[in-house]
Amino acid sequence: MSIVEASRDNGAIDPEVPKSTGRKRKERSIRGSQNTTGWLFMAPAVIILVLFLVIPIVGAVWVSLSDWTGKGSPLGAKFIGVKNYQALLADGGLAQKDLATSLRNNMYYVILVVPLQTILALTLAVILNKRRLKGKGFFRTAFYFPSVTSSVAISLVFLFLFTASGAVNRILAWLGINGPNWFADPRGVLHIVLNAWGIVDMDNPPAWMSEGKFMNLTWFQWFSGPSVAMCSIIALAVWTTGGTFMLMFLAALQDVPVDVDEAAMVDGATPWQRFRNVTLPALKPTMYLVITLGLIGTWQVFDQIYLMGKGGPAKSTLTPAYLSFQTSFIDGKWGQGTAIAFILFAIIIVMSSIQRYVMREDKKVPKRKRMVFAETPATSTGSAGATTTAATLHESTPPKDKI
Amino acid sequence: MRSTRLVKSAVAGTLAATLLLVSACGSSNSTADSSSSTAPAADGSAAAQSPAAPAGGADLSVLIGSSGQVETDALTTATDAWGKDTGNKVTVAPAQDLGQQLAQGFSSGSAPDLFYVGADQVANYAKADNIAQYADGLSNAGDFYPALKQSFTYDGKFYCAPKDMSTLALFINNEMWAKAGLTDADIPKNWDDLAAVAKKLTADGVAGLALAPERDRIDAFLVQNGSYLTDDSGKVTANDPKNVEALTFVKKMMTDGTLQTPAQLSAGWSGEAFGKQLAAMTIEGNWLLGAMAKDFPTVKYTVAELPAGPTGTKGTLVFTNCWGISTTSKYPEQAKALVEYLTGSDQQLTFAKAFGVIPSVETAKDAYLKEFPENQAFVNGVDYARGVVNFPGITDVLADFNAQLQGLATGDPKAILDSLQENLSAAIG
Numbered sequence: 104m105s106i107v108e109a110s111r112d113n114g115a116i117d118p119e120v121p122k123s124t125g126r127k128r129k130e131r132s133i134r135g136s137q138n139t140t141g142w143l144f145m146a147p148a149v150i151i152l153v154l155f156l157v158i159p160i161v162g163a164v165w166v167s168l169s170d171w172t173g174k175g176s177p178l179g180a181k182f183i184g185v186k187n188y189q190a191l192l193a194d195g196g197l198a199q200k201d202l203a204t205s206l207r208n209n210m211y212y213v214i215l216v217v218p219l220q221t222i223l224a225l226t227l228a229v230i231l232n233k234r235r236l237k238g239k240g241f242f243r244t245a246f247y248f249p250s251v252t253s254s255v256a257i258s259l260v261f262l263f264l265f266t267a268s269g270a271v272n273r274i275l276a277w278l279g280i281n282g283p284n285w286f287a288d289p290r291g292v293l294h295i296v297l298n299a300w301g302i303v304d305m306d307n308p309p310a311w312m313s314e315g316k317f318m319n320l321t322w323f324q325w326f327s328g329p330s331v332a333m334c335s336i337i338a339l340a341v342w343t344t345g346g347t348f349m350l351m352f353l354a355a356l357q358d359v360p361v362d363v364d365e366a367a368m369v370d371g372a373t374p375w376q377r378f379r380n381v382t383l384p385a386l387k388p389t390m391y392l393v394i395t396l397g398l399i400g401t402w403q404v405f406d407q408i409y410l411m412g413k414g415g416p417a418k419s420t421l422t423p424a425y426l427s428f429q430t431s432f433i434d435g436k437w438g439q440g441t442a443i444a445f446i447l448f449a450i451i452i453v454m455s456s457i458q459r460y461v462m463r464e465d466k467k468v469p470k471r472k473r474m475v476f477a478e479t480p481a482t483s484t485g486s487a488g489a490t491t492t493a494a495t496l497h498e499s500t501p502p503k504d505k506i
Numbered sequence: 507m508r509s510t511r512l513v514k515s516a517v518a519g520t521l522a523a524t525l526l527l528v529s530a531c532g533s534s535n536s537t538a539d540s541s542s543s544t545a546p547a548a549d550g551s552a553a554a555q556s557p558a559a560p561a562g563g564a565d566l567s568v569l570i571g572s573s574g575q576v577e578t579d580a581l582t583t584a585t586d587a588w589g590k591d592t593g594n595k596v597t598v599a600p601a602q603d604l605g606q607q608l609a610q611g612f613s614s615g616s617a618p619d620l621f622y623v624g625a626d627q628v629a630n631y632a633k634a635d636n637i638a639q640y641a642d643g644l645s646n647a648g649d650f651y652p653a654l655k656q657s658f659t660y661d662g663k664f665y666c667a668p669k670d671m672s673t674l675a676l677f678i679n680n681e682m683w684a685k686a687g688l689t690d691a692d693i694p695k696n697w698d699d700l701a702a703v704a705k706k707l708t709a710d711g712v713a714g715l716a717l718a719p720e721r722d723r724i725d726a727f728l729v730q731n732g733s734y735l736t737d738d739s740g741k742v743t744a745n746d747p748k749n750v751e752a753l754t755f756v757k758k759m760m761t762d763g764t765l766q767t768p769a770q771l772s773a774g775w776s777g778e779a780f781g782k783q784l785a786a787m788t789i790e791g792n793w794l795l796g797a798m799a800k801d802f803p804t805v806k807y808t809v810a811e812l813p814a815g816p817t818g819t820k821g822t823l824v825f826t827n828c829w830g831i832s833t834t835s836k837y838p839e840q841a842k843a844l845v846e847y848l849t850g851s852d853q854q855l856t857f858a859k860a861f862g863v864i865p866s867v868e869t870a871k872d873a874y875l876k877e878f879p880e881n882q883a884f885v886n887g888v889d890y891a892r893g894v895v896n897f898p899g900i901t902d903v904l905a906d907f908n909a910q911l912q913g914l915a916t917g918d919p920k921a922i923l924d925s926l927q928e929n930l931s932a933a934i935g
Contacts, residue, residue: 172633172634172635172636173609173612173613173634173636174612174613174634174635174636175612175613175615176613176615177613196929196932197902197903197906197929197932197933198902200906201902201906266772267769267770267771267772268772269772284769284770286769287767287769287770287912289912289913305916306916414909415909415912416769416909416912417909417910417912417913418906418909429902429905430902431609432605432606432609433605433901434630434899434901434902435609435630435631435634435898435899435901436899436902
């Protein structure tokens with residue numbers, strides 16, 4: 104108390120004063136005006152956030168519960184409860200079928216793109232992180248290039264590559280493969296495979312698959328796999344985003360202390376063991392970031408879809424984001440379009456939570472084991488690092504309950 | 507001391523930022539204010555005068571889904587001339603994405619005064635009260651072709667004036683035709699003829715007929731078989747046996763390989779496949795004439811009317827845009843006068859010469875055919891053509907039909923039409 108008094112008297116801020124004391128002492132405290140100042144400095148950002156983020160989101164919630172026709176302010180529209188959501192999720196009409204189709208397409212897109220782009224990015228990053236690689240700068244630029252190029256330009260190039268007589272099919276022809284007509288082929292890949300193996304006749308699906316329906320789409324349609332057209336968009340997505348995530352992995356890899364790796368080498372770990380047990384655990388936070396960004400980005404895919412066929416052929420590249428746009432702007436059903444956006448939002452939240460749960464820190468692991476990488480960077484010397492790594496490697500082999 | 511300086515600078519910064527925001531928002535507000543203050547005056551004077559000669563001084567904005575610079579320029583020239591005569595100001599702007607830009611305009615109450623409306627959107631806009639119902643009152647209202655008027659009639663009322671029209675016809679590559687030993691007498695009169703010549707014309711790497719697998723083309727076959735998605739009273743007749751028969755015929759040509767889609771031929775659209783001589787025939791509208799002249803000037807071709815169905819019924823589809831007037835327009839009378847001028851016989855003939863459209867009024871027919879005798883097939887088509895089915899809220903149903911037609915080659919025509927029947931009935935209610 105006296106310290107605070109004293110410091111106010113000579114007008115200087117004492118760094119020793121604990122924060123909590125300052126906050127409790129409300130208007131009499133020197134921190135009080137700092138608080139106001141802080142808010143004032145933040146005001147422009149807060150105002151902009153409220154104006155362009157909070158209000159529009161609240162407005163969108165309202166639109167999704169109203170019968171707004173797109174004319175004038177949505178505030179004048181009639182409240183119709185959850186009717187829009189009902190049409191999408193329960194009524195069994197075309198709206199529900201379209202949403203189910205788009206969710207199916209996007210699900211396969213996510214299932215393929217997220218792991219593939221993560222693996223590609225990690226592989227490229229590991230290669231670029233090799234100390235003896237020549238022309239590193241060139242490769243780094245080359246791999247990153249697709250990420251900084253406009254997605255419109257890249258999409259157009261892919262459209263040309265994947266036409267029936269395009270470069271991809273020419274190359275396949277050299278190998279004796281008769282390539283499909285990529286962007287015009289709505290057949291599901293799983294269907295094609297099952298058909299080729301003679302398990303299921305694609306044009307005449309067995310009754311047990313075509314009878315049952317979920318969200319107005321038969322199980323047979325759910326298990327179509329991505330369409331051939333979607334596969335080319337998947338290739339595009341993996342190729343363009345791989346570079347961005349490579350950069351993140353590269354940054355993380357450069358933070359992995361070299362001495363830990365060397366220590367593991369001294370202990371006789373094989374390159375794979377070093378990668379699996381030393382490098383990968385160190386990359387966990389980045390892995391988490393990449394997968395989270397990947398999940399969110401892939402569920403929201405819009406621009407490639409818009410450019411490369413607007414959901415066609417036969418709705419096989421339709422995604423919820425594009426469906427939302429189409430329902431609102433083309434069909435004029437604004438409430439329903441906004442409702443799709445919120446359903447998509449819910450899906451992304453659920454997916455991210457599941458992923459957070461799966462990738463959570465394992466609390467059962469002994470503390471010293473978790474601390475390995477927190478300790479090593481600055482403090483540990485070569486030999487200390489070696490001992491710790493050896494311990495880590497040793498401990499990771501037996502099952503946890505034995506420790 | 508230090509903290510007061512901090513507060514001062516924070517206050518100053520916030521003030522400056524807020525001012526900036528306010529001034530940015532304010533600038534658009536002030537223009538809106540100034541225009542709305544002049545509006546009542548203009549409205550008043552317009553109401554006072556006869557509708558035939560509305561007052562000048564209006565500032566009309568026109569948004570068009572332009573086919574290209576030529577169309578924009580021709581329209582700008584025409585509206586400038588009208589503006590000079592009547593003392594109004596007209597600004598023509600081509601849209602990047604007409605539907606989206608209009609949607610933004612409608613919701614903010616700042617839609618352009620005049621804009622293109624596709625026949626598939628007219629019911630949606632009319633139902634939401636976005637476009638004014640004015641076309642009955644035009645002096646040339648009786649001059650438009652009946653099929654076109656039907657396209658823009660919602661709830662029994664003729665909403666907006668068709669600006670021009672396009673119909674589908676059969677394009678035939680002369681060289682390939684002669685090579686296959688065919689003569690003018692062989693031009694297909696009915697489906698059997700069409701299948702026969704398509705088979706003869708199909709060769710290695712060349713399809714007999716290129717056809718986009720979408721309802722804007724395939725529906726013509728339904729009309730030729732004496733049916734359509736709805737009958738004249740508006741009842742849904744999508745799964746009529748005649749329609750099933752028509753789709754089955756198209757499917758057979760697809761599975762025979764005599765009919766191929768543009769994608770199968772590595773072309774962006776049927777017209778490109780035809781121009782690149784990857785197909786000997788195609789079914790397209792008169793927009794292909796301009797594209798051929800521009801991109802494939804050396805390819806010689808003939809245009810014929812579409813073949814009739816088995817019962818001899820002729821059928822084609824007519825496509826058109828109309829001049830929509832926004833309900834929020836401050837100068838509805840002036841906008842109407844401009845539409846009257848733009849859809850007048852003379853002006854439409856000027857547009858026909860400039861960018862290849864066909865006039866939507868009957869009084870221009872003879873003059874047009876005199877100028878473009880080779881386009882007889884398109885003009886004849888309007889007599890037996892059907893327009894787009896226009897009910898509000900069916901855009902997604904028709905899009906679904908389109909999607910299903912893309913799988914026609916392996917699909918079941920009856921199942922496709924059954925699901926269309928179900929969805930259409932549900933949407934129209």
